[in-house]
Amino acid sequence: MNASTVTPIGAPVRRKEDKRFITGKGRYTDDLSRPGQAHAYFLRSPYAHARIRTIDTAAAAEMPGVVGVLTGRDLAQDGLGGLICGWMINSKDGSPMRAGAHPALAVDTVRYVGDHVAVVIAETLNLAKDAAAALAVEYEVLPAVPDLAVAQAQGAAQIHEAAPNNTVFEWELGDRAAVEAAFAQAAHVTEIDIVNNRLAPNPMEPRAAIGEYDAGDEAYTLWTTSQNPHVARLVLSAFVGLAPENKLRVIAPDVGGGFGSKIFIYAEETVCAWAAKKVGRPVKWTCERGEAFLCDAHGRDHVTKGRLALDAQGKILGFQVKTIANMGAYLSTFASCVPTYLYATLLSGQYAIPAIYCEVDAVYTNTAPVDAYRGAGRPEATFLVERIVDKAARELGIDPAEMRRRNFITAFPHQTPVIMCYDAGDYAASLDKALEMADYAGFPARRAEAERRGKLRGIGLSNYIEACGIAPSAAVGSLGAGVGLWESAEVRVNPTGNVEVLTGSHSHGQGHETTFAQLVSARLGIPIDQVTVIHGDTDKVQFGMGTYGSRSGAVGMSAIVKALDKVEAKAKKIAAHILEASEGDIEFKDGRFSVAGTDRGLAFAEVALNAYVAHKFPTSEIEPGLKEGAFYDPTNFTFPAGCHVCELEVDPETGTTEIVNWIAVDDFGTVINPMIVEGQVHGGIAQGVGQALMERVAYDGEGQLVTGSYMDYQMPRAEDFPAFKVGMTETRCPSNPLGMKGCGEAGAIAAPPAVINALADALGTQDISMPATPAKVWAIAQARVTRQAAE
Amino acid sequence: MTHVSMTVNGRAVSADVEPRMLLVQFLREKLLLTGTHVGCDTSQCGACVVQVDGAAVKSCTLLAVQADGCAVLTIEGLAPSGALHPMQEAFREHHGLQCGFCTPGMIMTAMDMVARLGPDLDEATIRENLDGNLCRCTGYHNIVKAVAAGARAMAPASAAAE
Numbered sequence: 001m002n003a004s005t006v007t008p009i010g011a012p013v014r015r016k017e018d019k020r021f022i023t024g025k026g027r028y029t030d031d032l033s034r035p036g037q038a039h040a041y042f043l044r045s046p047y048a049h050a051r052i053r054t055i056d057t058a059a060a061a062e063m064p065g066v067v068g069v070l071t072g073r074d075l076a077q078d079g080l081g082g083l084i085c086g087w088m089i090n091s092k093d094g095s096p097m098r099a100g101a102h103p104a105l106a107v108d109t110v111r112y113v114g115d116h117v118a119v120v121i122a123e124t125l126n127l128a129k130d131a132a133a134a135l136a137v138e139y140e141v142l143p144a145v146p147d148l149a150v151a152q153a154q155g156a157a158q159i160h161e162a163a164p165n166n167t168v169f170e171w172e173l174g175d176r177a178a179v180e181a182a183f184a185q186a187a188h189v190t191e192i193d194i195v196n197n198r199l200a201p202n203p204m205e206p207r208a209a210i211g212e213y214d215a216g217d218e219a220y221t222l223w224t225t226s227q228n229p230h231v232a233r234l235v236l237s238a239f240v241g242l243a244p245e246n247k248l249r250v251i252a253p254d255v256g257g258g259f260g261s262k263i264f265i266y267a268e269e270t271v272c273a274w275a276a277k278k279v280g281r282p283v284k285w286t287c288e289r290g291e292a293f294l295c296d297a298h299g300r301d302h303v304t305k306g307r308l309a310l311d312a313q314g315k316i317l318g319f320q321v322k323t324i325a326n327m328g329a330y331l332s333t334f335a336s337c338v339p340t341y342l343y344a345t346l347l348s349g350q351y352a353i354p355a356i357y358c359e360v361d362a363v364y365t366n367t368a369p370v371d372a373y374r375g376a377g378r379p380e381a382t383f384l385v386e387r388i389v390d391k392a393a394r395e396l397g398i399d400p401a402e403m404r405r406r407n408f409i410t411a412f413p414h415q416t417p418v419i420m421c422y423d424a425g426d427y428a429a430s431l432d433k434a435l436e437m438a439d440y441a442g443f444p445a446r447r448a449e450a451e452r453r454g455k456l457r458g459i460g461l462s463n464y465i466e467a468c469g470i471a472p473s474a475a476v477g478s479l480g481a482g483v484g485l486w487e488s489a490e491v492r493v494n495p496t497g498n499v500e501v502l503t504g505s506h507s508h509g510q511g512h513e514t515t516f517a518q519l520v521s522a523r524l525g526i527p528i529d530q531v532t533v534i535h536g537d538t539d540k541v542q543f544g545m546g547t548y549g550s551r552s553g554a555v556g557m558s559a560i561v562k563a564l565d566k567v568e569a570k571a572k573k574i575a576a577h578i579l580e581a582s583e584g585d586i587e588f589k590d591g592r593f594s595v596a597g598t599d600r601g602l603a604f605a606e607v608a609l610n611a612y613v614a615h616k617f618p619t620s621e622i623e624p625g626l627k628e629g630a631f632y633d634p635t636n637f638t639f640p641a642g643c644h645v646c647e648l649e650v651d652p653e654t655g656t657t658e659i660v661n662w663i664a665v666d667d668f669g670t671v672i673n674p675m676i677v678e679g680q681v682h683g684g685i686a687q688g689v690g691q692a693l694m695e696r697v698a699y700d701g702e703g704q705l706v707t708g709s710y711m712d713y714q715m716p717r718a719e720d721f722p723a724f725k726v727g728m729t730e731t732r733c734p735s736n737p738l739g740m741k742g743c744g745e746a747g748a749i750a751a752p753p754a755v756i757n758a759l760a761d762a763l764g765t766q767d768i769s770m771p772a773t774p775a776k777v778w779a780i781a782q783a784r785v786t787r788q789a790a791e
Numbered sequence: 792m793t794h795v796s797m798t799v800n801g802r803a804v805s806a807d808v809e810p811r812m813l814l815v816q817f818l819r820e821k822l823l824l825t826g827t828h829v830g831c832d833t834s835q836c837g838a839c840v841v842q843v844d845g846a847a848v849k850s851c852t853l854l855a856v857q858a859d860g861c862a863v864l865t866i867e868g869l870a871p872s873g874a875l876h877p878m879q880e881a882f883r884e885h886h887g888l889q890c891g892f893c894t895p896g897m898i899m900t901a902m903d904m905v906a907r908l909g910p911d912l913d914e915a916t917i918r919e920n921l922d923g924n925l926c927r928c929t930g931y932h933n934i935v936k937a938v939a940a941g942a943r944a945m946a947p948a949s950a951a952a953e
């Protein structure tokens with residue numbers, strides 16, 4: 001095989017999956033139809049907190065086209081369990097977290113607007129909606145606690161009996177005494193109050209599901225918009241009790257973005273699968289955008305107080321954090337680990353901080369559940385660290401870049417006081433490169449020029465770090481995870497030498513069909529077109545943990561490497577027999593097995609064919625066929641890091657903020673496909689800027705969702721951005737065979753503090769909350785003008 | 792039920808539909824042309840953009856009966872011969888898509904942009920004219936590049952040669 005047809009690692013090869021998407025041939029869940037399918041519509045609670053006195057389904061059941069009306073009582077009667085949270089967190093006093101029950105359909109209480117009351121299944125969606133209008137539900141409205149600030153107060157309404165004071169856990173990490181000692185000798189203390197705004201993930205494809213039951217085989221199939229179909233199957237089998245794993249197939253076909261929100265096991269998918277057997281028809285449900293705002297798990301929503309102890313030169317001595325994290329009305333699948341082990345463990349940022357202490361209270365409110373959203377905990381940590389460091393720099397009169405430099409970790413491995421052991425990085429390198437690309441030195445002149453045009457110009461830095469490649473199974477097990485976080489792969493070589501790779505990772509926009517194939521092409525020396533990547537079907541792939549937390553490269557691809565190692569080893573054995581050489585003399589290079597020092601050799605495809613024909617080697621020693629599987633468990637997290645610079649201009653007359661320049665310099669370790677990696681960075685930045693300037697999920701005092709559509713929830717649009725300038729630095733990750741770190745969340749983590757630091761610079765105040773909407777910015781800018789006039 | 796007839800991607804189609812059926816539902820559910828997507832319920836995301844009588848339309852804002860007698864073009868009709876349309880090719884070449892869900896609407900909007908504004912589109916014009924299309928994956932960066940390149944590639948051969 002000619003090596004020039006091989007796609008090497010590092011090549012910006014165009015994506016294999018694009019053809020079907022650009023021609024309208026994608027296969028998203030809602031594009032699929034099953035013969036005889038009926039349509040589900042969920043009746044949702046109009047109240048944030050209420051007791052259900054009665055549900056009268058009789059009239060609805062009589063409506064035209066209705067094939068079934070089901071409630072929480074039917075679910076309970078069938079013995080189905082509730083939805084679970086898979087990560088146990090213990091409070092400071094050692095007591096386990098206090099989680100309330102989470103039935104897929106409410107039994108006697110609804111706890112947020114949108115909570116699931118009943119499902120109507122009919123011949124068409126419109127008929128199901130018509131019938132839902134005829135459902136008579138009598139509610140006893142209860143006092144609601146939508147507001148995080150008062151949820152723990154005495155006398156607040158109680159959302160779950162199991163959780164007194166609406167408190168799920170009171171958790172801590174770090175060394176309180178060491179931090180107190182640090183503050184005792186501090187020359188300066190910087191304090192900050194932060195509200196990390198609640199966000200709606202908003203993948204453009206709304207969630208959808210089709211449940212089907214085969215009465216002959218007594219087996220279920222569930223097509224669903226999932227980032228991790230195997231985990232969905234495991235939870236639906238082992239905890240909900242829908243069916244044994246071998247009688248439940250979960251298929252996640254093309255999925256239109258996830259950003260975390262499609263990790264979780266939700267009520268609707270569960271009910272569709274269960275209802276398919278109840279009504280004897282396939283049951284299809286597709287979420288409307290308004291329902292997605294109500295019910296898809298939200299992200300962020302922290303209220304935090306941070307205190308930083310510094311010496312007179314700006315060296316950080318200690319860091320103390322108190323966070324209240326909103327869980328919403330129920331604990332979603334991974335909700336508990338987000339504000340704890342995915343958050344507080346990153347509070348050291350890129351800095352050598354001798355002592356850190358963090359307390360986190362997780363609190364129920366009468367709002368939609370909150371869980372992982374792009375970055376999950378790490379953006380909240382980075383926002384806090386990068387804001388308080390910037391604020392400290394301004395208070396001490398040190399340039400923010402210099403302030404960071406004075407505190408960088410420079411020697412690796414570095415053990416932080418909050419569990420993580422950073423394995424590799426060069427933070428000064430990314431800062432230097434970013435400052436150069438941003439022409440940091442030339443900023444004062446640009447600011448002066450903007451001022452002449454009546455604009456306030458600011459520049460902001462963000463030096464983020466995240467922990468990806470989640471995660472060593474034993475380590476997360478000791479921290480409370482209910483599952484191991486390894487990944488699996490299988491490499492199937494066909495007799496004609498082309499290859500199928502089965503992976504437990506799941507692609508919902510990340511381009512695995514290309515990067516994974518690229519890896520195989522480079523390794524086996526075969527054209528990328530001869531490699532097909534298969535994922536997202538529990539009947540095809542044996543098991544996998546799915547895709548989130550930028551784990552598909554560092555963990556998923558490492559599993560493929562392991563399987564490829566085994567394929568190569570076996571193929572060498574076979575080649576040795578055919579070439580009548582000793583196994584140790586066989587070399588594999590550029591797709592050819594050859595006998596060292598001779599010109600005798602075989603192409604990869606020839607060895608593949610021989611493996612299946614099995615005439616030329618003793619099958620008593622070597623099994624026929626060429627197919628290998630592997631499970632890879634990471635030995636550490638990976639630590640992507642970098643520096644983003646945001647330069648912006650504020651119009652003090654209108655309060656509008658225009659981002660005029662964006663520099664991203666990231667260290668992702670080895671990059672397989674830079675085109676795809678840069679695309680991930682772009683998308684992350686846009687989501688991060690959305691959080692900083694536009695997005696916020698808001699509830700009113702009664703717990704009604706105020707931002708329930710794209711008319712009320714501002715999504716970033718093309719006009720909100722300049723072209724991004726993306727650069728890279730590289731330190732290899734030492735803990736996985738490819739040296740990869742992960743890139744999926746970097747932008748979303750780095751961007752919010754870069755924007756707010758730039759705004760603080762432009763407006764001359766640190767008191768800016770997210771989202772910094774034109775109304776807020778205008779008020780600050782006007783106050784500044786008034787202040788300056790008075791001076 | 793109301794009877795509607797229209798031309799979709801050059802083919803005459805007709806069906807009995809509920810008067811409340813949207814054009815996007817008609818395309819997806821009756822004709823099984825599932826390349827046109829639904830991303831919202833307030834006509835703001837643009838995932839459903841098709842052409843009706845040559846103009847870009849959000850097919851979730853139109854009832855099927857309103858398109859009676861019209862010529863509709865969807866993403867599936869862009870490359871009838873199988874060879875990619877230059878705008879499709881540009882999205883691939885410039886990595887203008889990740890999950891692909893917004894992509895059909897983006898491509899149909901881009902086609903309309905070229906029809907209205909010509910093949911020479913600068914960045915600011917493209918960004919402004921993408922106002923009705925949301926993408927959550929790409930940060931728009933590569934979509935803007937793709938639209939510019941696709942537009943250039945659609946220039947008549949004589950203009951391109953000049």
Ligand code: FES
Nearest residue numbers: 834835836837851
């Ligand atoms: S579905 Fe038509 S604009 Fe969103």
Ligand code: FES
Nearest residue numbers: 889890893926928
């Ligand atoms: S590519 Fe996913 S929404 Fe645009």
